[in-house]
Amino acid sequence: MRVSSQSIVVIAEHVEGQVRSITYELAAFARILQKEMPSSDIKIVVIGDAIDKMAQIMARNTGMSVFAIHVPGLAGYNAEVYKNVLADVLTDWRPSHVCAAHSSQGMDFVPGLSFRLGAACITGVEAIVKHDEIICFRRAVCGGKIMADVHADSPMILLSVLPGSFAPDPKDASAPGSVQQRTMESAPKQSVSLGIIRKNMDASAVTEADVIVAAGRGIGDKDHLGLIYRLAALFPKSAVGGSRIVCDSGWMDYSQQIGVTGCTVAPSLYIACGISGAIQHVSGMRGSGFIVAINTDPKAAIINMSDVCIVEDLASFIPILIETHEKRYAEDTSQ
């Protein structure tokens, strides 16, 4: 089977037998891209040993055709096998665009695969934009302070799409897409996958909180953490979270980490203290109801995604905020 040159291939992502939601975001992304290339078609590729059921589910949910590559013995993700199998089929198909997730899997195999295919590679894509009728892919650089619109001059482009950037389309009510199958033998020679390790982390404190006060590298000093906890204590059903760098420093437990590699949260109120707003953090909290940023840098990326911003040093401002609240509370109760 050959795919026309103007065609889009979506690489499905799955973990432990479950299709990850990013796959549907990739399908939505592919549809938007398809509108720019009228005669193109879209195909979803899924790779693994037990993939029949996942292939059926994706064909039903998206209405797109699914190509299921059955690799005997491949329990989960393996970089070597993914690159070998995909290099084979994509060399044959020559699609114009290949979309994968900008996730721990996608980031692992996409750049190497692009080199093998002689294709261009754009990672962390958040939007499709056009300049003078030329399609560009928008990605964040410099911790999200700047967006770069990148154009690829190449017959084949591999894209990794940032999770949370494209909402999945509603379930396709029309007929399910076709499912085609092929078996390809491919065993890794340089690596052995040993399975998934589950780190027992109880992140329920932050994922179930109504209010989250979160600290980033801007807190500067570990001693200021006490202020973050005192601020959180003003609110019922609250919790304290942190960006990755705070957890890496050992100042907070990884169960409190919010962002791409931590928890995704959506509390009613999110107070970001000393958080720059790097996309890795923001994608874990942008669904919050109301976002307040306390930051010394008025140009920090977090300002663009906050409802209210206070440009102050948190070490001096939070005590004033707590004191002001306590005074009010005392006045209220004395009346």
Place this chain on the structure above:
Amino acid sequence: MKLLVCVKQIPDPDAPVHVNAHGTWVDVDGSTFVMNRFDGFALEEALRIREEIPDTRIDVVSVGPERVEAVLRRSLGMGADHGIHILTGSDGYLSSFASATWIAAHARACNYDLILTGVMSGDDMNGQVGPLVAEMLHLPCATSVIFRRMMPESGRIFVEREMEGGLRDALEIRLPALLTLQSGINQPRYPSLSKMLRANRHPLDIILSDSLESPTIHLSVMQTSLPQKIRAGLILEGTPGEKARQLLDILQNRLMPA
């Protein structure tokens, strides 16, 4: 063992950034530069491997204009044995593909057992150089490594890759190999004063990028812009006390119990 660590010098992430006059990349004039934070984890991990396995040599490579020498000196100050500077002419945007091509050109001749680098750079945020170098050298590669254990008797390395949602992907990889390291795998040490003094006298290998194969670049940045505001971003004005009162008013209306 022979290790190579790839380090990048980037504009200080805490300093303000500006778009250049052409609107096509970041203006680095007047910037201060630092070592990419993620590469610090890679170098620290290399130093720990050398502490575990005797007769290990650590080379550090960096691609860029003359200013890049500073991160190589810093790496030597942290304890690396030797620095290689792939010197580029211009101070403009350097694509992942170009950097990877030149690093691979250097590494191809040196038979490294293990190549380490950060999971991504703080400026370009691509995460491509590591996996590209691996592919160019036909090495197995694992990205986002958060734990590793050497298995010298079998010539392998055990690694755990960080996945989403607190999961880890465990695998064993045959050496030679390339790993990109995720933050949190270690706490990088500071350069020591005595090592820094020695580092400043240590000669670096300088390779002109022009003397290496010139990569064909398929990508161009058409335009850079500031991120769009996706929420109101109301900046409160006044004294800190006034700001505190305004904020409490706003929050009270929304959810705080009176």
